[in-house]
Amino acid sequence: MTKTLTFTRVKTRMTTRNSERERALVTTVARWFRRTARPLPWRDSETSAWGIVLSEVMAQQTPVARVAPIWLEWMDRWPTATDLANASPADVVRAWGRMGYPRRALNLHAAAVRIRDEYGGEVPADVDALESLPGIGSYTARAVAAFAFGQRVPVVDTNIRRVLARAVLGIAVPEPPRVKADIDLMESVLPTSAKESVAVNAGIMELGAVVCTARSPLCGDCPVAEHCAWALAGFPANAGRTRTPQKKYEGSIRQARGAILALARNNPHVTASDIATAVPDQPRRDLALEGLLSDGLLVDSAQGFSLPT
Ligand code: SF4
Missing domain, CATH: 1.10.10 (Arc Repressor Mutant, subunit A)
Known part of the structure; x- marks a missing residue:
């Protein structure tokens, strides 16, 4: 079924979409994720909603290998939002270590204070309430609603945008981010079952992190290659679109x-x-x-x- 999106170029691409292929694609991704997901500590089924908030904020701009030990330390030291809210901002910034973008540490502290004072220490489940917390943007709010509360909510991050561009729209490099169009596109491929939708969100994200990477996608080892629009089209280059080069850290x-x-x-x-x-x-x-x-x-x-x- 063709969906109507506000973004014209995406809309044009979507006329070539094939719902049967997309259903096979997301079913395969979910199955692959359940079988091969990396054993990240926050993926334990006992992880609290607060643990998911921490992992999502920490992993946003820092590789998961660097996040994992610090996430474990934080969960040991401040297992609840109230525990973090009661800590001093200096301790929180110190414990952030060298994960980069340390403003996130102060935002997490401020979010914890709001959760303690306005929600009785319980992380809210509602996307809008989550998004109103300091440092929690659209991506994090949706990820927490899906991964902490099992809701059927489309989640869109850089990895998901790239996989959707290639596997669904058949283009090598995604168009510049447009929150509503990106969410609409993810929504259009999510299964109706909430449980399955969570696995699809997590699976597409994982695929973008470990297989369908920006520079060297491992198409030969990809579990969804036979359903991927870009692969089926013979890997055409995008007209006029290139990746934005990363800024150098040294001397910055x-x-x-x-x-x-x-x-x-x-x-x-x-x-x-x-x-x-x-x-x-x-x-x-x-x-x-x-x-x-x-x-x-x-x-x-x-x-x-x-x-x-
Ligand atoms: S076949 Fe290649 S481009 Fe398509 S989803 Fe897999 S890794 Fe990405």
């Missing part, structure tokens, strides 16, 4: 922020001269410091710079 403001934050994690107070030694390049240092202060990850006092208390 992000690297300078990381160096300054590492000092603050290990010392109660850090002086301007400590920071100048760690980041000699002044313009980069100033921008990094300004960003950390405005993000609330550092505070300035008479003794120097420190993590927020």
Whole structure:
């Protein structure tokens, strides 16, 4: 069945879609996922909704191999949202370690405070309520509703967008993200059963992470190759679409922020001269410091710079 989407180019592509092939595709993905899913610690059936929130926020911009040990530490130290809410922001930022984008740590703390104060310590199950929490965007809210509460909710992240573009629409590189069109597309392939839809969401995401990767898709080993629109079309290149090159970390403001934050994690107070030694390049240092202060990850006092208390 052809679905109507607001995004014209996607709509054009969708006229060539084949619902029977797509049903076979998602059934195969779900079966493959149940058989081969990586044993990530948060995939244990006993993981709480709070554990899922943590895993989704942590794994958003950090590889799962780096997230796993820190997720275990956090679950041991702060097993509930209330436990994290009662911790100091400085401890939370320190425990974030070197996972990158540390603003997520402060957002998680703020979300935990809201969950403690407004929801009696229980993570809300509703997508809109989840999305109203600090640092929880559309992807995370949907992922928590699906993976923590078993709801039939389309989940869309970068991996899912790429697999849908290739396997469903038959194009090598996805169009730029458009939240509604992307969600509509995922919705159109989700089975009606909530339980099956959760496996399809997780399975397509896993396929994009370990098989249908951005640079070198392993089409020869792909469980859905025989149902993949792009493979069936002979792997045509996208007209005029290329991947956005990744920004270099070395010499970036992000690297300078990381160096300054590492000092603050290990010392109660850090002086301007400590920071100048760690980041000699002044313009980069100033921008990094300004960003950390405005993000609330550092505070300035008479003794120097420190993590927020
Ligand atoms: S056949 Fe290749 S392009 Fe298609 S879903 Fe599998 S890995 Fe991706």
